[in-house]
Amino acid sequence: MSEEEIAENAEAGLPAGDAADDSADAQINDTDIVFDCPHCGHNLCIDYRGAGLQIKCSECGEDIFVPIPDGMKIDDLDLDPGEILKQLFATRRNLQRAEARAEALEEKLAAVTQQVAALHDSLLANA
Numbered sequence: 001m002s003e004e005e006i007a008e009n010a011e012a013g014l015p016a017g018d019a020a021d022d023s024a025d026a027q028i029n030d031t032d033i034v035f036d037c038p039h040c041g042h043n044l045c046i047d048y049r050g051a052g053l054q055i056k057c058s059e060c061g062e063d064i065f066v067p068i069p070d071g072m073k074i075d076d077l078d079l080d081p082g083e084i085l086k087q088l089f090a091t092r093r094n095l096q097r098a099e100a101r102a103e104a105l106e107e108k109l110a111a112v113t114q115q116v117a118a119l120h121d122s123l124l125a126n127a
């Protein structure tokens, strides 16, 4: 990719962090990925370089993953450093969320394990 192209992409703000809405002036290119939000069914359209990225639905605001079109290799993506950085941040956010979830589940597991032990004890006491 030439420096000029990179500058152009930066200007256009690609890949869009938010999917374009379907307003009348939204342009759909052949290379765009068009898909429906799995949460609200809103029709979304995003630049092909957004494939595999996590975005927020412009309609319901839910986190969604842009599908990777059949036959498209993620290696084909012509990512510039800015895009890779964006992807890195998104991945890091996901990781943090997953870690928080894992922590909550561990606490739940500990509580359930205690309950099982208590039930076991009371069963033995009643035997």
Ligand SMILES: [Zn+2]
Binding pocket: 037, 038, 039, 040, 041, 042, 057, 058, 059, 060, 061, 062
């Ligand atoms: Zn949605």
